[in-house]
Amino acid sequence: MHNAAIAALGLHYVYIPFSVQPAELGVAIRSIRALGIVGVNLTIPHKERALAYLDEVAPEALEIGAVNTVHFSEGRLVGYNTDGEGFLAPLRERSIPVKGLQAFVLGAGGASRSVVYALVRAGAGVTIANRRPERAAALAEAVNGATGTKSAAWLPLDAYDEVAKRLARADMLVNTTPVGMHPHEDEAPPVPVDLIHKGMIVYDLIYNPMETRLLAAAKRQGAVAINGVDMLVGQGAASLRIWTGLEAPIDAMRQAVLEGLRSAKSEV
Ligand code: NAP
Secondary structure, three states: OHHHHHHHHOOOOOOOOOOOOHHHHHHHHHHHHHHOOOEEEOOOOOOOHHHHHOOEEOHHHHHHOOOOEEEEEOOEEEEEOOHHHHHHHHHHHOOOOOOOOEEEEEOOOHHHHHHHHHHHHOOOEEEEEEOOHHHHHHHHHHHHHHHOOOOEEEEEOOOHHHHHHHHHHOOEEEEOOOOOOOOOOOOOOOOOHHHOOOOOEEEEOOOOOOOOHHHHHHHHOOOEEEOOHHHHHHHHHHHHHHHHOOOOOHHHHHHHHHHHHHHHHHHO
């Protein structure tokens, strides 16, 4: 995705993977300065611990407690989190207004944190349902505290009656759990799919497969289905903008992701 963008923009950059052991994270981040690397993305398990090694952390990354993008600029290592922006990008592209929207979010892990903060900051109300309810409660409390709102509520995922009631009133269902992700495509979705209603937006963060069982059911039931590809592209595009100051060539990036997913599938 990034090399496709670099080619489209005609930049003399290259984007390459580094496999970094947790014990070497500090050395790896200090090397960005030593080697003059423009920027990096960070992924599991480094996103949280990286904060300690940076000169500055952007407010949204501080709030989420995780960094996925580092920019080395004017001698300083600055951390950002672009997952929330990436999550909102497909909604913006489809002209779906987030302000006033009632969202039901499945999961309370790392991706959910970015999603819930982005939704609440954009003016939505959110109910978080999680298998371990204490994690949903902690996230709702943190978001309400940080935003000075009461926009986030929570539920145990197995409280069926309350889940059904809330979903009937929700405009959007977001799956931030890995349930249904390759190689477990056949796993039943985290909530019964008959709770999806016509006109609802069903947004699954999973991008492999591109159509999970949850999204297939959403389409059958007349809901708007959004998969995780556009979020993946959106967070990457936001990182590229931070590193280069240039508008990202979204179509070239999406094309590269789709090609990558297709070739991964044909290798299976
Ligand atoms: P994570 O931190 O491990 O969180 C996983 C969450 O899913 C937890 O809330 C966990 O519940 C819940 N969960 C796991 N297995 C479950 C099950 N069998 N039934 C019900 N709930 C279950 O993972 P993450 O980093 O947030 O990633 C989650 C998913 O989002 C992955 O599929 C990842 O690929 C996707 N993602 C996509 C993008 C994108 O750009 N499209 C970006 C980030 C992540 P407990 O708390 O009870 O364990």
